[in-house]
Amino acid sequence: MNYPNKKIISKVLCSKSNRGMSLEYAINESNKYYLANNIAVIYKKPVPIQVVDVLYPSRNKTVITKAYYKTPSTTDYNGIYKGNYIDFEAKETSSSTSFPLSNIHLHQITHLKKIAEHGGIGFLIFFFKSYNEYYLIPLKIINEFWNNNQNTRKSIPYVYIKEKAFPIKEGYNPRLDYIKVIREKLI
Amino acid sequence: MNYPNKKIISKVLCSKSNRGMSLEYAINESNKYYLANNIAVIYKKPVPIQVVDVLYPSRNKTVITKAYYKTPSTTDYNGIYKGNYIDFEAKETSSSTSFPLSNIHLHQITHLKKIAEHGGIGFLIFFFKSYNEYYLIPLKIINEFWNNNQNTRKSIPYVYIKEKAFPIKEGYNPRLDYIKVIREKLI
Numbered sequence: 001m002n003y004p005n006k007k008i009i010s011k012v013l014c015s016k017s018n019r020g021m022s023l024e025y026a027i028n029e030s031n032k033y034y035l036a037n038n039i040a041v042i043y044k045k046p047v048p049i050q051v052v053d054v055l056y057p058s059r060n061k062t063v064i065t066k067a068y069y070k071t072p073s074t075t076d077y078n079g080i081y082k083g084n085y086i087d088f089e090a091k092e093t094s095s096s097t098s099f100p101l102s103n104i105h106l107h108q109i110t111h112l113k114k115i116a117e118h119g120g121i122g123f124l125i126f127f128f129k130s131y132n133e134y135y136l137i138p139l140k141i142i143n144e145f146w147n148n149n150q151n152t153r154k155s156i157p158y159v160y161i162k163e164k165a166f167p168i169k170e171g172y173n174p175r176l177d178y179i180k181v182i183r184e185k186l187i
Numbered sequence: 188m189n190y191p192n193k194k195i196i197s198k199v200l201c202s203k204s205n206r207g208m209s210l211e212y213a214i215n216e217s218n219k220y221y222l223a224n225n226i227a228v229i230y231k232k233p234v235p236i237q238v239v240d241v242l243y244p245s246r247n248k249t250v251i252t253k254a255y256y257k258t259p260s261t262t263d264y265n266g267i268y269k270g271n272y273i274d275f276e277a278k279e280t281s282s283s284t285s286f287p288l289s290n291i292h293l294h295q296i297t298h299l300k301k302i303a304e305h306g307g308i309g310f311l312i313f314f315f316k317s318y319n320e321y322y323l324i325p326l327k328i329i330n331e332f333w334n335n336n337q338n339t340r341k342s343i344p345y346v347y348i349k350e351k352a353f354p355i356k357e358g359y360n361p362r363l364d365y366i367k368v369i370r371e372k373l374i
Contacts, residue, residue, distance in 0.1 A: 041301050043261055046235035049251065064236065067251040074230055078265060080274075083306025085267040114228050119270025 023092045023127045026134075027077065030174035034081075040179055042079030042086055048072055074111045075122075081179055084187065085120035087112060088178075092127035098155040099126050101146060109146055112139055121186050125168065125178060128158065134168040135161050136181045210279045210314045213321075214264065217361035221268075227366055229266030229273055235259055261298045262309075268366055271374065272307035274299060275365075279314035285342035286313050288333060296333060299326055308373050312355065312365060315345065321355040322348055323368045 024044070034040040053066035075089040089108055093099050104124070112122035116139060124137040137156075141164055145154045166181045211231070221227040240253035262276040276295055280286050291311070299309035303326060311324040324343075328351055332341045353368045 035301075038301075038304070041298070041305055041307075046233040046257075046259075048233035049236045049238075049254070051236075062256055064254040064256070065252060067236070067254055069249055069251070070233075072233075080272040080302060080305045080307045083272070085270070085272040085307075087267075111228070114222075114225075115267060117225070118228055118267045120228075120267045120272075 022129075023090055023125075023134075026170070026175040027090055027125070027178075030176045030178065031077075031079075033174040034179060040079060040081035040086070042077055042081070044077050045072070045074070071105065073107070075108055081121075081182060082187070084182075085115065085118075086182070087115045087120055087122045088125060090125040090127070092129055094129050095155075096128070096130035096158065098157045099128070099161060100155040101142070102155075104142075106146075109139075109142060112142075121182060123186070125176075126161065126165070128161075131158075132170070133162075134170060134176055134178075135165040136168050136178055136185070137161065137165045138186070141165060210277055210312075210321075213357070213362040214277055214312070214365075217363045217365065218264075218266075220361040221366060227266060227268035227273070229264055229268070231264050232259070232261070258292065260294070262295055268308075268369060269374070271369075272302065272305075273369070274302045274307055274309045275312060277312040277314070279316055281316050282342075283315070283317035283345065285344045286315070286348060287342040288329070289342075291329075296326075296329060299329075308369060310373070312363075313348065313352070315348075318345075319357070320349075321357060321363055321365075322352040323355055323365055323372070324348065324352045325373070328352060 028044060031040075031042045031044070034042060048070040050068045050070050051064050051066075052068065053064070055063045055065050057063055075087055077090065078085070078087040080086065089104065089112070091099075091103060112124075115122035122139055124142060126135045126137050127133070128135075141156065141161070145156050166185050168176050168178050168181055170176060215231060218227075218229045218231070221229060235257040237255045237257050238251050238253075239255065240251070242250045242252050244250055262274055264277065265272070265274040267273065276291065276299070278286075278290060299311075302309035309326055311329060313322045313324050314320070315322075328343065328348070332343050353372050355363050355365050355368055357363060
């Protein structure tokens with residue numbers, strides 16, 4: 001492969017995505033458990049990608065040769081639990097003092113608010129890697145910090161989350177029993 | 188770009204995907220109308236793609252240089268309407284006599300059945316291009332034909348659909364008022 005002035009650095013990408021893998025993996029495994037045990041039907045949405053060019057090297061195989069990542073319109077996860085529409089975004093931080101809101105898009109918060117208006121259950125899951133702690137964050141906590149100033153990137157102090165948000169217990173199966181929190185705190 | 192033994196035939200792909208565009212476009216436009224008028228929050232899920240290689244030609248731009256289409260785990264559309272979880276797949280046919288079930292995956296039907304079990308509303312939208320007619324197909328109609336023999340690819344006769352399924356009126360805005368059918372027939 002001759003790409004004289006470009007570098008294929010997929011190894012770097014792999015290590016980058018592995019950093020975020022544990023949270024996504026834990027949620028996906030929990031969702032498999034919920035599905036297999038008929039508790040809830042919740043899936044991660046695919047990452048939106050804009051396909052530009054494709055090849056057909058053989059009859060049944062399409063190879064995408066040029067594409068770009070698009071900004072997601074909504075959140076990462078949605079589904080149903082006991083007739084309730086469930087919708088959430090999951091994020092993690094290495095910080096031990098606060099959770100930065102910088103990687104949450106305004107349109108994602110707007111989307112979660114709309115879900116709540118229409119009778120669904122919308123929230124965020126935050127993972128503090130330094131403490132190995134997971135929290136279910138109700139929308140009202142996000143609103144308190146987000147509404148202060150939309151243009152300034154805010155963060156939510158760890159101590160505030162520890163006091164006000166709902167911890168999600170990490171276990172063997174399900175790995176992250178966030179449905180338990182929904183059942184006990186949100187319904 | 189030197190690809191001596193491969194052909195870039197994205198033009199063919201474009202015309203191929205345009206054939207399916209009208210139905211997807213009509214549903215997406217309807218969903219925009221529902222969202223803008225605060226009637227329902229329903230989105231098309233992104234097409235799942237397995238990314239293999241990427242390049243970083245500049246700091247903020249990732250170019251995907253090798254990727255493959257994956258089989259979707261679930262259906263194309265989901266969301267919420269008046270607290271109800273909504274989930275559906277949309278398909279079209281050029282046939283004037285029947286609707287082939289060949290391009291609906293068994294796991295999609297299994298998924299829609301699970302949605303119904305958990306209290307959600309699952310269905311299909313069929314578009315007969317020869318008649319320019321759209322129908323909302325309740326799961327029970329699919330089951331009647333699907334359960335006969337899972338290994339044989341079945342089709343549902345047009346006359347049966349015309350008699351038993353619910354027509355969706357095509358209009359200016361929303362283009363396809365399938366929420367009206369849900370409201371009048373499924374809730």
